[in-house]
Each structure stands twice: as C-alpha cells, then as structure tokens.
Amino acid sequence: MRATKHAAPRPWRRRGLVTGSALGLLGVGVTACLAVTVFTGSGTGAVRAADASAAGARAAAPSDAGPEAGGGAGATARPTPSGTGTGTGPTRPATPTPTPSPSVPVPAASTASGTPAGSANSGTARERPRTPSASSGAAASAERITPAVSRRGVATAYAAGDGNGSCLYGPTDDMMIAAMNVTDYESAKACGAYVRVRAAGGATVTVRIVNECPAPCAPGQLDLSRQAFAKLADLSVGRLPVTWTLLSPDLPGAIAIRYKTGSTKWWCGIQVIGHRNPVAALEVRGGGRWRRLPRTAYNYFLSADGTGCGGALRITDIYGQRLTVDGIAVRPGVAQRTDVQFARH
Incomplete structure (x- = not known):
C-alpha cells in the first residue's frame, strides 16, 4: 500500500502575500496623506491670501476713522475728500472756491448794559462786517414778531448817539427809539416796528426799533x-419791568426803497424804509416769477446774482398785506420814495 505523500505547506508564500498586502495598504495611506496635505496647504494659502487682502484694506483706511467715518470692524477703505487723493481709492475734483460777494458793512449793536458797543451809537456810526448769528436764525423760525401779542420783559437804557443802529436806517432826529433783544429781533424782522412800552406804574412810551441788543x-x-x-x-x-406790544401807527407818507452801497445790476441789497408795519418778506421779479430774497441781520434783502436789481418788487408785511412797486433804479445809498404804504391794523 502506497502511502500518499503530501507536500508540506509553504509558509513563505503566505508571508509574501501578507507582506504585499501591507505594502499596498501603506501606499494607499501615503497617497491619502499627500492628498490631504496638498488640499490643506492650498486652503491655508487661500486663507492667508484673504487675510493679507483684509490687512491691506485695513492699512489703507485712516487710523483715526471712527464708526461715523466708516472705521471699526469690517470697515473698508474710503476715498479721501480732497482733490488730490491718497492712492487708496477714487478721487473727486476739488470743490471750486466761490467768488466772494461784496463785503457788507454794518454798525455794532447796542450792549445789554445800556452802553453802546463800538461807535454805532456814539454819533460816528463806524461800520464793521458782520454775519447773522445762529441764534438770530433760530429765532426767525419762532415768529416772535407777531401782532396782537403782549410780551413781558425789562427795559434798560443805552446812549443812542445819532440814532443809527444795526437796522442801518441812518441818523435820526427822533430819539424815541430802541434796540430789540436778539431773540425778538428775528434777523432784522423787528426793524422798523413800532412798539408801545408800558411800565408797571402806568407810564408809556412808543418807540421804533432801529437796533439789536445782543446777549x-x-x-x-x-x-x-x-x-x-x-x-x-x-x-x-x-432795569425796569415792562410789557410791550406791536403797533400799526398812523404814519404820514409812503414807504421808500434804498439800494445798499455797492449795489449794481449784478449784485444788490434792497432795504425798505418808512413802513407802517414790520416787513415779513421782499420778492423780486425774475424769470417770469416772483423770487423771495434772503434777509440779513443788518436789514437788507440780498440778490447775490443780480436777479430783480432795478426791477419790480413785492413787499409783504406781518399781516400778509402785499405792496407792489414798479422798477426802482439802482441808485446806491439813496432813499427813493414810492406811492404805496401798508394799511393800519
């Protein structure tokens, strides 16, 4: 009986198979690691590039820019407002410098203590430039100069000199005049107003407003x-406690129009003189319509571009009454009489 002889197993083949499989898995792992590394590196570079871009934008922004100016977290650079720019954004052309209007001299107003400020009330009436104050502009919107309203306050006294003042009416022989406090002055709306002043004891006096009394x-x-x-x-x-009320007196004569010194057909200042009631507005005719002129604190209505200078005028008082005046020639510094006057109220 022959015995069948089996060959012994060859373990080295199994070892080779195992070794080959291990090497294959190792290669796959290395490939995956390389892929992850490359992907991660590219992402890191993008993040770094984004961070660098954001840092550059922050560096371009002004260091002192606050929240109102666009600063703070997440802010972006803004172009500078100058005409030259800084290279951080688009520039815009510089704002042209406007051509200045002729200077307008005015005398100083009275002082609260009763002593004149400057020489406006000393008889010489030296003039100095002045612009309307912010408080005067605010007061104008409050409509303080209104009819049939009695107001309380105090009366003080000042040396009025020749009677000239901030309203620029010029010297006067009638010294029953007064300076109005800046609030009720209303950017010259009180100029020319007639006021009855009553003391606690019953004494009264009627005065015309020709000046402004500042703070x-x-x-x-x-x-x-x-x-x-x-x-x-x-x-x-x-200091005397008083009450005062606007009047609409019985005045003789008509109103007059005066163009300011330096006025031409290209620029003019227009003043109303001798009006019975306070003047609320003045309009000029231009371009086929009426155009309202701005009023200054020195009691002239200005046409900065010459519209209406020498043309028809329309004047409105605080009661809403309107007067129309035909063309008045531009004769600077001359009071030109008209044939119209506001009615009494």
Whole structure:
C-alpha cells in the first residue's frame, strides 16, 4: 500500500502575500496623506491670501476713522475728500472756491448794559462786517414778531448817539427809539416796528426799533434810548419791568426803497424804509416769477446774482398785506420814495 505523500505547506508564500498586502495598504495611506496635505496647504494659502487682502484694506483706511467715518470692524477703505487723493481709492475734483460777494458793512449793536458797543451809537456810526448769528436764525423760525401779542420783559437804557443802529436806517432826529433783544429781533424782522412800552406804574412810551441788543439781553428785553427810558422812569433805576406790544401807527407818507452801497445790476441789497408795519418778506421779479430774497441781520434783502436789481418788487408785511412797486433804479445809498404804504391794523 502506497502511502500518499503530501507536500508540506509553504509558509513563505503566505508571508509574501501578507507582506504585499501591507505594502499596498501603506501606499494607499501615503497617497491619502499627500492628498490631504496638498488640499490643506492650498486652503491655508487661500486663507492667508484673504487675510493679507483684509490687512491691506485695513492699512489703507485712516487710523483715526471712527464708526461715523466708516472705521471699526469690517470697515473698508474710503476715498479721501480732497482733490488730490491718497492712492487708496477714487478721487473727486476739488470743490471750486466761490467768488466772494461784496463785503457788507454794518454798525455794532447796542450792549445789554445800556452802553453802546463800538461807535454805532456814539454819533460816528463806524461800520464793521458782520454775519447773522445762529441764534438770530433760530429765532426767525419762532415768529416772535407777531401782532396782537403782549410780551413781558425789562427795559434798560443805552446812549443812542445819532440814532443809527444795526437796522442801518441812518441818523435820526427822533430819539424815541430802541434796540430789540436778539431773540425778538428775528434777523432784522423787528426793524422798523413800532412798539408801545408800558411800565408797571402806568407810564408809556412808543418807540421804533432801529437796533439789536445782543446777549445778555434776554427775550422780551428792550434797550431804550436814554431819552425814551426817561419817559418811563429815572435813569438811575437801571432795569425796569415792562410789557410791550406791536403797533400799526398812523404814519404820514409812503414807504421808500434804498439800494445798499455797492449795489449794481449784478449784485444788490434792497432795504425798505418808512413802513407802517414790520416787513415779513421782499420778492423780486425774475424769470417770469416772483423770487423771495434772503434777509440779513443788518436789514437788507440780498440778490447775490443780480436777479430783480432795478426791477419790480413785492413787499409783504406781518399781516400778509402785499405792496407792489414798479422798477426802482439802482441808485446806491439813496432813499427813493414810492406811492404805496401798508394799511393800519
């Protein structure tokens, strides 16, 4: 009986198979690691590039820019407002410098203490440039100069000199005049207004507003000429409690129009003189329509581009009454009489 002889197993083949499989898995792992490394590296580069871009944008922004100016987290650079720029954004052309209008001289207003400021009330009426104050503009919107309203305040006195003042009416022989506090002055709306002033004891005096009394003159306060104050009390009193009311007096004659010194057909200032009631607005005719002119604190209505200079005018008082005046020639510094006047109220 022959015995069948089996060959012994060859373990080295199994070892080779195992070794080959291990090497294959190792290769796959290395390939995966390389892929992850490459992907991660590319992502890191993109993030770094984005960070560098953001850092560059932040560096371009002004260092002192706050939240209102676009600064802070997430802010982007903004172009500079100058005409030259800084290279951080688009530039815009520089704003052209406007051609200045002729300077407008005005005299100084009275002081709250009763002593004239400068020489406006000393008889020489030296003039100085001035622009309307912010408080005057705010007061204008409050409509303080209104009819049939009695106001309370105090009366003080100042040396009125020749009677000229901020309203630029010029010297006067009638010294029953006063300076209005800046609030009720309303950017010259009170100019030319007639006011009846009554003291607590019953004494009264009627004055015309020709000047402005700046701070510390309080709302309701009137700085009377010494001659007018003396009608109410002795000057030694200093401050006198009073009430005052607008009037619409019986005036003789018609209103007059005066063009300011330096006025031409290309630029002019227009003033109304001798009006019975306070003037609320002045319009000129131009381009087939009426155009309202802005009023200055020195009591002239200005046409900066010459519209209406020498043409027809329309004047409105605080009661809404309108007067139309045909063309008045531009004759600077000359009061030209018209044939119209506001009705009494």
